[in-house]
Amino acid sequence: MRVERLGGHHDPGRLECGVKALDDWLRAYALDNQRRNLSRTFVLVNDARQVAGCYSLTMGGVRREALAARYGRGLPRYDIAMVLLARLAVALDQQCPGLGRDLLAEAIERAATAGQHAAARFIAVDPIDENARSCYAAVGFQPVGGTRMAGFTCALTRHSQRSAA
Numbered sequence: 781m782r783v784e785r786l787g788g789h790h791d792p793g794r795l796e797c798g799v800k801a802l803d804d805w806l807r808a809y810a811l812d813n814q815r816r817n818l819s820r821t822f823v824l825v826n827d828a829r830q831v832a833g834c835y836s837l838t839m840g841g842v843r844r845e846a847l848a849a850r851y852g853r854g855l856p857r858y859d860i861a862m863v864l865l866a867r868l869a870v871a872l873d874q875q876c877p878g879l880g881r882d883l884l885a886e887a888i889e890r891a892a893t894a895g896q897h898a899a900a901r902f903i904a905v906d907p908i909d910e911n912a913r914s915c916y917a918a919v920g921f922q923p924v925g926g927t928r929m930a931g932f933t934c935a936l937t938r939h940s941q942r943s944a945a
Contacts, residue, residue, distance in 0.1 A: 781832060783886055786810055786821040795831045797869035799908060805867060806834055819866055822890070824883055826874065833870040833879065835887040837894065840864045842904060848922040851902065862902040863891035868912075884919065 786792070792806045810821040813836075824833035841859030844852040852860075865887055870880045891903040905921060907913035917923075 781824055781826050783822050783824055783883070786814060786823050786834070790823055790825070790831055792823065792831045792834065795834065795869065795871050796873075797833075797875075798872050799869065801908060802867055802869040806831075806869065810834070810836060810867075821867070822887070824870070824874075824879075831871070832874040833883050834867065835865060835869075835883060836867040837887065837891055838864050838866050839894070839898060839900065840904065842902060842924060846924045847902075848924075851922070855901075860902065861895075861898065861900040862904050863894050863900045865891065865903055865905045868905075880915070881919070884915075 784790070788811065792810065795806055796803055806821070810819075813819045814821055819836045819838040821834055821836040823831045826832045840862050842862050844855045844857055844860060846852075847855075847860070865884075868880070868884060868887065870883060888903055891900070894900060895903075904924065905912075905916050907916055
């Protein structure tokens with residue numbers, strides 16, 4: 781398996797991850813959002829060239845006051861740059877122990893690279909359900925409060941990359 785940037789040659793229509801909203805978003809909006817520079821979607825392609833999973837990244841900001849104290853200490857009082865992991869999904873028939881975690885680790889690594897080029901300090905997620913919330917918490921994401929995006933955040937450091945791996 782390998783991860784590639786979503787392109788017109790990929791067929792995401794067959795991906796079913798068990799969360800209809802994620803499946804529908806990938807089919808209806810991912811490629812258009814990419815063309816419009818709203819997000820970048822990366823697909824996990826299996827040996828049969830089928831889309832087995834995906835994740836989407838975009839840039840954003842988070843208020844210092846919304847961060848866990850250890851992340852916000854000493855930062856300015858305006859939005860701090862972040863990468864938003866907007867979507868993450870693995871096909872039901874491809875879900876095996878560790879595949880989602882590996883895809884998350886790849887997304888964090890790509891977010892860290894983006895953060896080096898665009899000065900993002902954090903990666904944030906907005907879990908779609910309680911199962912996703914538990915998964916993100918288990919790999920070290922911390923709750924973010926007081927924002928429209930009541931999600932989780934994690935510092936973009938080598939430590940956070942190792943935690944997800």
